[in-house]
Amino acid sequence: MPTVTSDIEIARAATKKPIFEIGARLGIASENLVPYGHDKAKVSAEFINAQSKKPDGKLILVTAINPTPAGEGKTTTTVGLGDGLNRIGKKAMICVREPSLGPCFGVKGGAAGGGHAQVVPMEDINLHFTGDFHAITSAHNLLAAMIDNHIYWGNELNIDVRRVTWRRVMDMNDRALREIVGSLGGVSNGFPREGGFDITVASEVMAILCLASDLEDLERRLGNIIVAYRTDKTPVFARDLKADGAMAVLLKDAMQPNLVQTLENNPAFVHGGPFANIAHGCNSVIATKTALKLADYVVTEAGFGADLGAEKFFDIKCRKAGLKPDAAVIVATVRALKMNGGVAKDDLGREDVEALTRGCSNLGRHVANVRKFGVPVVVAINHFISDTDAEVQAVKDYVAHLGAEAILCRHWAEGSAGIEELAWKVVEMAQSGTAKFEPIYPDDMPLMEKIEAVAAKIYHAGEVTATKAVRDQLKVWEEQGYGDLPVCMAKTQYSFSTDPALRGAPEGHVVQVREVRLSAGAGFVVAITGEIMTMPGLPRSPAAERIVLNDQGYIEGLF
CATH class of the missing domain: 3.30.1510.10 (Domain 2, N(10)-formyltetrahydrofolate synthetase)
Structure with missing residues (x-):
């Protein structure tokens, strides 16, 4: 089997351009950039304010199926699609979140994309970055x-x-x-x-x-x-x-978006990073809105699966910021779909079209959910070397029966050259004018009913349970003038339900709301469900055990 070059080795071998050159492509003069070294910079508030009267570009959301240990590659696809759009001649930017040190040293080991679809400097982005x-x-x-x-x-x-x-x-x-x-x-x-x-x-x-x-x-x-x-x-x-x-x-400097570049030297904002299974899971509004003034296409992501990230992107970020997305991409892998179909992680390398087809129910649910917001959808099949032609075709056939299209993407291995077809499809959808975005509940709906609306329409739950104390607390907040706020569901990312082991597309399950928190400054009410923790723990064998400096002084172990 050929040796696979690690993400960090690919990133370290990249030929980066000076950050002032990346800024110049966007019309940002050097005096409006605050450099952090040669390859990253913050964009000044004065420059951002001066862009307010410019027209907006098209906004593309990249989301995914529920994550599994098999991997989905949402950030990788976001970066790859931004590169792909630039490759076909479009002026495009990406907007992604900054990684948290917790997951970097816990499970992920890094979160700046992967393979030949990364933002750089990868090591800085994953560690202290600009100190935000x-x-x-x-x-x-x-x-x-x-x-x-x-x-x-x-x-x-x-x-x-x-x-x-x-x-x-x-x-x-x-x-x-x-x-x-x-x-x-x-x-x-x-x-x-x-x-x-x-x-x-x-x-x-x-x-x-x-x-x-x-x-x-x-x-x-x-x-x-x-x-x-x-x-x-x-x-x-x-x-x-x-x-x-x-x-x-x-927070004065932290408010300024961070400008970096992809491996193909295309501009990217990496700014902010609320968790999606606890908070609202999107990069900053100021970065997204600025990017929309600077580029014709802006590709952004929302954390974890579409049941969390996309729902909060639509119902919280877009609602509050006045954003109207033009298209959505749902990332899936053959491996993750087989896992949703009941295949153990160690057996994912073997062809199993039957299990794959069972697991596609998870993908189908996400496609239907995103459409409920009035946004057109395309599926990106993030390619793995173990995928067989029959498995890829099974996913394409399944999605075709939903009235959508699934496109095989090879950006991890090939960079922008491997994602051109998806880029053209996204342009077609964004330019079609078919997006009729609407949140799934109105501002004036009572808070408990908003929670029930998300649980029923997105999670397909049969019931929402909450103690009298929780329900009374929600009523008090309504009386205090907070009833028009959206709800932010804190839920496991691994399932539509609150049980992380329940894969696929479960129906009729019970969502238990055990606590509610008012984020009056942020402008939403957090509903904590199931066993979700607002302070995660490290796994038995954390990534930190494998992150070291080698004899040359280089970091090893960041993925």
């Missing part, structure tokens, strides 16, 4: 420190220490910090209370940065964060603690 996540972590924890400090110095706001809702964050998977008791050690350390940590990508500050339109909007949203409740149960906001200004200062 560190700034978000610092801003979030500054607010946490100011809460405890306020209580220590007399608690003028009459905060009920039993009802402090603002937790701390760090950008790492650490299950030991999910639930903690702080301020131990005596009077000088404050008042002991229960607390805990979430991962940075689950922070409301992350969601706010990714939904804010500018610095003024950012500071307003930060001020609207509810951090605790008083003894009379009225909310305490970050602005009550006078924390919003300092938080905005910490």
